[in-house]
Amino acid sequence: MNPEKTTVKGACPQDCPDTCAFIYTVENGRLIDVQGDPKHPVTQGRLCTKLNDFAKHHYNPDRLIYPMKRVGPKGAGEFERISWAEALGEIRNRWARIIDEFGSKAIMPCSYLGQEGVLNGLTVGDAFFNRLGSTIAEKTFCGVGREVGTHLTIGPSTGVDPESLIHSRYIVLWAVNTLSTGNHHWPFIAEAKRRGAKIVAIDPLRSRTATQADWHIPIRPGTDAALALGMMNIIISEGLFDRDYVERYTVGFDELAARAAEYPVELVSAITGIPEQDILTLSREYATQAPAVIRLGVAIERSRNGGQASRAINCLPALVGAWRHVGGGYLGLTLSAFAMKWDAMCRPDWIKEDPRVLNLNNLGKVLLETSDPPIKSLMVYNHNPLVQSPDQERIKKGLLREDLFLVVSDLFVTDTAKYADIILPATMQAEQTDLMFSWGHFYWTYNNKAIESPGEAVPNTQLFRLLAETMGFNEPEWRRTDEEMIRDFIDWESPMMQGISFEALQQNGYMRTAVGDKDARAPHAEGNFPTPSGKCEFKSSLAEQGDFVPSPFRAGYEAMQDGSYIDPLPTYIPPFESRDSAPQIAAKYPLNIISPKAHGFLNSQYANEIKQRKRQGDPILIIHPEDARPRGIGNGDTVKVFNDRGAFIGAAILSTDTIRGVVASYLGHWGTDSRAKSAVNSISSDRAANMGRAPTFSDNLVEVAKVDSEAIEALSMGARRAAIAEHA
Ligand SMILES: Nc1nc2c(c(=O)[nH]1)N[C@H]1C(S)=C(S)[C@@H](COP(=O)(O)OP(=O)(O)OC[C@H]3O[C@@H](n4cnc5c(=O)[nH]c(N)nc54)[C@H](O)[C@@H]3O)O[C@H]1N2
Numbered sequence: 181m182n183p184e185k186t187t188v189k190g191a192c193p194q195d196c197p198d199t200c201a202f203i204y205t206v207e208n209g210r211l212i213d214v215q216g217d218p219k220h221p222v223t224q225g226r227l228c229t230k231l232n233d234f235a236k237h238h239y240n241p242d243r244l245i246y247p248m249k250r251v252g253p254k255g256a257g258e259f260e261r262i263s264w265a266e267a268l269g270e271i272r273n274r275w276a277r278i279i280d281e282f283g284s285k286a287i288m289p290c291s292y293l294g295q296e297g298v299l300n301g302l303t304v305g306d307a308f309f310n311r312l313g314s315t316i317a318e319k320t321f322c323g324v325g326r327e328v329g330t331h332l333t334i335g336p337s338t339g340v341d342p343e344s345l346i347h348s349r350y351i352v353l354w355a356v357n358t359l360s361t362g363n364h365h366w367p368f369i370a371e372a373k374r375r376g377a378k379i380v381a382i383d384p385l386r387s388r389t390a391t392q393a394d395w396h397i398p399i400r401p402g403t404d405a406a407l408a409l410g411m412m413n414i415i416i417s418e419g420l421f422d423r424d425y426v427e428r429y430t431v432g433f434d435e436l437a438a439r440a441a442e443y444p445v446e447l448v449s450a451i452t453g454i455p456e457q458d459i460l461t462l463s464r465e466y467a468t469q470a471p472a473v474i475r476l477g478v479a480i481e482r483s484r485n486g487g488q489a490s491r492a493i494n495c496l497p498a499l500v501g502a503w504r505h506v507g508g509g510y511l512g513l514t515l516s517a518f519a520m521k522w523d524a525m526c527r528p529d530w531i532k533e534d535p536r537v538l539n540l541n542n543l544g545k546v547l548l549e550t551s552d553p554p555i556k557s558l559m560v561y562n563h564n565p566l567v568q569s570p571d572q573e574r575i576k577k578g579l580l581r582e583d584l585f586l587v588v589s590d591l592f593v594t595d596t597a598k599y600a601d602i603i604l605p606a607t608m609q610a611e612q613t614d615l616m617f618s619w620g621h622f623y624w625t626y627n628n629k630a631i632e633s634p635g636e637a638v639p640n641t642q643l644f645r646l647l648a649e650t651m652g653f654n655e656p657e658w659r660r661t662d663e664e665m666i667r668d669f670i671d672w673e674s675p676m677m678q679g680i681s682f683e684a685l686q687q688n689g690y691m692r693t694a695v696g697d698k699d700a701r702a703p704h705a706e707g708n709f710p711t712p713s714g715k716c717e718f719k720s721s722l723a724e725q726g727d728f729v730p731s732p733f734r735a736g737y738e739a740m741q742d743g744s745y746i747d748p749l750p751t752y753i754p755p756f757e758s759r760d761s762a763p764q765i766a767a768k769y770p771l772n773i774i775s776p777k778a779h780g781f782l783n784s785q786y787a788n789e790i791k792q793r794k795r796q797g798d799p800i801l802i803i804h805p806e807d808a809r810p811r812g813i814g815n816g817d818t819v820k821v822f823n824d825r826g827a828f829i830g831a832a833i834l835s836t837d838t839i840r841g842v843v844a845s846y847l848g849h850w851g852t853d854s855r856a857k858s859a860v861n862s863i864s865s866d867r868a869a870n871m872g873r874a875p876t877f878s879d880n881l882v883e884v885a886k887v888d889s890e891a892i893e894a895l896s897m898g899a900r901r902a903a904i905a906e907h908a
């Protein structure tokens with residue numbers, strides 16, 4: 181036995197529904213291995229392809245470990261090491277001058293979910309920037325559109341336990357690529373399948389998940405609400421709904437029935453591109469195979485009607501009484517099982533009078549068009565907008581502004597960090613303490629610090645302690661340790677925390693919230709929906725109050741009603757950009773593009789690891805052979821994908837994995853690595869969907885043209901061959 185070798189319990193830091201429990205192995209202070217905890221009921225000891233080399237990721241030689249300042253032109257990526265004192269001094273001087281001249285609202289944070297912990301994740305920095313009086317950044321990148329649809333219908337329900345899926349007989353995987361984006365749900369789905377369940381995937385693309393399903397139903401992007409309304413129409417008119425459940429536990433059935441009657445199967449087929457017979461079969465099977473469950477992906481929200489699509493889909497389980505059964509109902513976000521004190525984390529009480537809120541999905545506009553005051557300094561952390569955010573060309577233009585003071589904290593010099601004036605180094609998960617919630621299961625996971633930080637990297641919590649000191653903030657909150665912060669941020673008295681203590685969490689690594697027994701749990705068997713009426717609201721009482729965004733997504737700022745109209749009944753409106761809804765745009769740009777998550781990357785993370793890049797391959801464009809032929813595009817050809825907003829380059833993969841009129845390119849490749857110096861989001865519009873101000877990444881038209889591969893450096897042939905084989 182080697183006495184120097186120890187194991188430490190940890191937690192995956194990534195923005196993913198699975199939040200795996202880790203076991204770090206440390207030898208002589210060095211992290212030598214990271215494995216999944218085999219005892220964890222969901223993780224079961226298995227890590228995904230992205231995290232398989234997580235120990236090595238910590239020692240990637242490209243890691244940022246010292247503060248740096250820009251020494252070349254903006255965006256050139258030329259930096260020189262400086263001390264923390266110099267970095268903080270520069271920030272203080274620049275911010276003080278900006279506040280003097282323009283007021284504190286000329287400074288704005290720009291962050292998201294590079295790390296997901298209660299300490300270092302979504303809300304870290306919010307308290308600091310509220311105290312500073314900056315512009316408030318509204319963060320609605322992910323899930324908020326889908327969640328508003330859910331909240332209006334069934335309230336912030338915890339939903340079906342993924343571990344209960346083994347009891348399901350009919351599993352609809354809707355706009356979700358489980359095998360790539362939350363693959364620890366799969367063993368439960370596979371077990372249900374062994375027990376006789378049918379697995380259905382509704383997706384424009386034959387994803388990895390659709391390939392494994394019993395039935396893949398391809399659908400035109402952004403038309404899911406029409407399908408759900410058509411299903412309701414069939415279920416109601418054929419008398420397949422659960423009359424007793426509907427009478428007891430829902431409101432607005434008559435109005436819903438009238439609305440659904442506006443969606444006869446012929447119309448729904450014309451809108452969605454799904455054959456009439458398939459819509460009939462799906463509706464009848466879904467209504468009669470109990471327990472039926474719908475697992476809805478975040479991807480549902482990524483077009484104009486996204487929120488209403490989520491709402492329509494959330495009506496289905498109550499209509500057929502699926503909630504009566506263990507393993508029946510709806511599985512979306514499990515977050516409400518985690519008793520966090522969002523106000524203690526974000527400090528909305530520190531917001532100054534008359535605050536300004538700007539949405540980060542419009543970052544290009546924010547940087548180029550905001551006045552009174554303009555944004556003079558942006559601080560980016562936990563976020564890589566130049567790859568992940570829409571309307572990239574305008575963001576680039578904004579970041580090039582000579583008068584913009586850009587501070588970036590990250591693990592690597594990302595596409596975004598290349599534009600920074602000051603770069604600050606952040607720690608990776610084994611080097612910090614955190615507590616992780618999950619948005620796909622019911623376990624808290626504690627991440628114990630296992631090794632020391634390299635160089636001068638600091639956790640995000642420490643970064644904001646340092647900034648608070650620099651700006652002269654004296655509140656005792658800035659002097660808390662990480663552990664004290666965790667104690668302050670959790671509502672230990674909540675019924676969901678029964679049997680859970682800080683010490684037990686730290687020691688055990690993971691603990692289940694008190695949501696009940698997975699083999700007996702049917703949370704809405706007798707209604708009890710957390711809505712104003714306590715029922716499933718087919719007709720939403722909240723919708724009439726206007727759009728709202730749940731508070732953690734807006735830095736603790738009160739749910740704001742902007743008065744925009746939401747139809748209180750689920751409805752279908754066509755996408756902003758499609759052949760039917762925008763014929764003028766479609767004349768120039770006839771193909772709808774979707775940009776789902778890459779199997780080998782976690783958003784843009786790991787896309788800088790050679791091994792992951794080899795696995796994932798080059799940027800590709802999946803295109804139907806019938807769309808490729810008239811454009812003279814062959815398998816493996818280099819193509820340019822473009823519209824008025826921008827362009828990127830990829831290798832064409834001719835495949836019936838996609839439907840005619842729809843092309844797909846995976847998200848996450850860094851633009852700086854590509855020949856076009858841009859990534860898929862160069863073509864994305866920054867328009868918001870109809871609820872939760874969700875982004876519209878599935879609602880963009882493009883044209884595709886073959887380019888002379890001599891003119892640009894050739895993409896790797898090996899990667900092309902692998903992609904061609906995968907989609908053959
Ligand atoms: N490997 C990997 N895993 C991840 C991530 C990652 O980047 N990589 N990211 C994490 C994050 S932040 C999130 S939010 C989740 C997202 O998890 P998912 O929602 O599963 O992710 P996506 O791949 O974006 O979309 C899922 C599927 O929806 C389809 N789709 C796109 N538009 C539509 C539509 O309009 N209608 C329908 N029916 N289907 C549509 C896509 O083709 C895709 O196959 O994954 C998490 N897990």
Ligand SMILES: Nc1nc2c(c(=O)[nH]1)N[C@H]1C(S)=C(S)[C@@H](COP(=O)(O)OP(=O)(O)OC[C@H]3O[C@@H](n4cnc5c(=O)[nH]c(N)nc54)[C@H](O)[C@@H]3O)O[C@H]1N2
Pocket residue numbers: 195292293294295300321322323478561562563564565568569589590591592594606607608640775776777782783784785847860861864877
């Ligand atoms: N086209 C298209 N665009 C999309 C989507 C899509 O499906 N299609 N999905 C959207 C969705 S669902 C999401 S969630 C967003 C995700 O967008 P982001 O949250 O921006 O995604 P990441 O690529 O994970 O970038 C986070 C950055 O944080 C850094 N980071 C990691 N840990 C730490 C830390 O501890 N401290 C600091 N300071 N930095 C850290 C990482 O290195 C990385 O550069 O993207 C959205 N963009």
Ligand SMILES: [Mo]
Pocket residue numbers: 195321322323478
């Ligand atoms: Mo996300």
